[in-house]
Amino acid sequence: MxxxxxxxxxxxxxxxxxxxxxxxxxxxxxxxxxxxxxxxxxxxxxxxxxxxxxxxxxxxxxxxxxxxxxxxxxxxxxxxxxxxxxxxxxxxxxxxxxxxxLRVGTYHPVLGSGAIVVEQVSRLSLPAWAAVLAEAHGTPEWAAPLARHLAARLEADPVWTLLIAYAGGEAVGALLWRAEAAGGGAAHLWGTLDPVADAPLLNAAHELGGNLRASLPDTSPLSVADExxxxxxxxxxxxxxxxxx
CATH class of the missing domain: 3.40.630 (Aminopeptidase)
Incomplete structure (x- = not known):
């Protein structure tokens, strides 16, 4: 963003x-x-x-x-x-x-911080999810337009899953996971307020499908295979x- x-x-x-x-x-x-x-x-x-x-x-x-x-x-x-x-x-x-x-490739889970908790949230949490994502990318004013836009597209499509990462009860990351028809999933839209949350958030996305294709920003400390x-x-x-x- x-x-x-x-x-x-x-x-x-x-x-x-x-x-x-x-x-x-x-x-x-x-x-x-x-x-x-x-x-x-x-x-x-x-x-x-x-x-x-x-x-x-x-x-x-x-x-x-x-x-x-x-x-x-x-x-x-x-x-x-x-x-x-x-x-x-x-x-x-x-x-x-x-x-x-963006560095596009296959993400393999790595050891993450135990202080970060990742939860799957419902579509009702889309405004909160969008607020975290927009803030993570330095554009908090875009949270409401993003939430409104995605609401109509995610409502009736079960392939999408919203994840939010929390640290001490405070939301610090958001990720949109998409199930792939051939198995596994993809996470190309995500962001965190603290790089410490990167690994736990992507690890949770990996758990949803067993194989994860992801995009990493050039600032992320993580890596992907076949980059x-x-x-x-x-x-x-x-x-x-x-x-x-």
């Missing part, structure tokens, strides 16, 4: 068959985040997820199969037409301003393509 301009607009539902041209790590992120998004757009092998009113990076990015320069100006123009930052994600070096990196770096960059300083007259 990152501070992004408030992107208003009505709900538009566009769904396409999953792109087979993206690297596996990007396909994995798209599979996880698309059900939480508002719009999906496929263009020249790239996949864009657009979610107005929510500041989660992965829900407002174009996932690129490569850094082909002929595609980037067109991606930039589309983002600007939607009045959204031109945020792109890839597994190869990208132009523009770096805003974050692939996913880079998020802003293209907004690139020169816009000329519009036909």
């Amino acid at each position: 990152r501070r992004l301009p408030n992107m208003g607009g009505g709900v538009c539902l566009l769904r396409y068959a999953p792109s087979m041209s993206l690297p596996p790590a990007l396909t994995e992120l798209v599979t996880y985040f698309e059900p939480l998004s508002t719009v999906r757009r496929d263009f020249r092998g790239a996949v864009t997820l657009h979610t107005p009113g929510v500041n989660v990076l992965a829900l407002n990015a174009t996932y690129l199969p490569d850094a082909a320069p002929d595609r980037l100006p067109l991606v930039l123009a589309w983002h600007h037409a939607q009045e959204m930052p031109a945020l792109v994600a890839g597994t190869v070096p990208l132009p523009g301003q770096a805003v974050g990196t 692939v770096n996913v880079f998020f960059h802003l293209l907004d300083q690139l020169e816009k393509p000329e519009q036909p007259t």
Whole structure:
């Protein structure tokens, strides 16, 4: 999550068959985040997820199969037409301003702090869950919009599970686990107020399915197996393509 301009607009539902041209790590992120998004757009092998009113990076990015320069100006123009930052994600070096990196891979449980207790909570706890997640990413003002957005998408979908980590009765972490059809699960949306809670939170997610695919921010002290770096960059300083007259 990152501070992004408030992107208003009505709900538009566009769904396409999953792109087979993206690297596996990007396909994995798209599979996880698309059900939480508002719009999906496929263009020249790239996949864009657009979610107005929510500041989660992965829900407002174009996932690129490569850094082909002929595609980037067109991606930039589309983002600007939607009045959204031109945020792109890839597994190869990208132009523009770096805003974050995720390490995607398989998480194996490690010894965690016994002072952290992790609980599975109901959908009724979504506002509290969102408040912890938003604060963990330094954007507490986005908690209410995030909770409202996710409420409709999680309500009737049993594959999602909410986890909250507590230290001394105080919430210090939040994670959204998704059950995978082939078994195991995924945790690509989570955050903690204290890195000490990282391991207990992910350990609890692992216990839900036995195998866990996860994304770690570049600041996390933990590691994942078969790690692939996913880079998020802003293209907004690139020169816009000329519009036909």
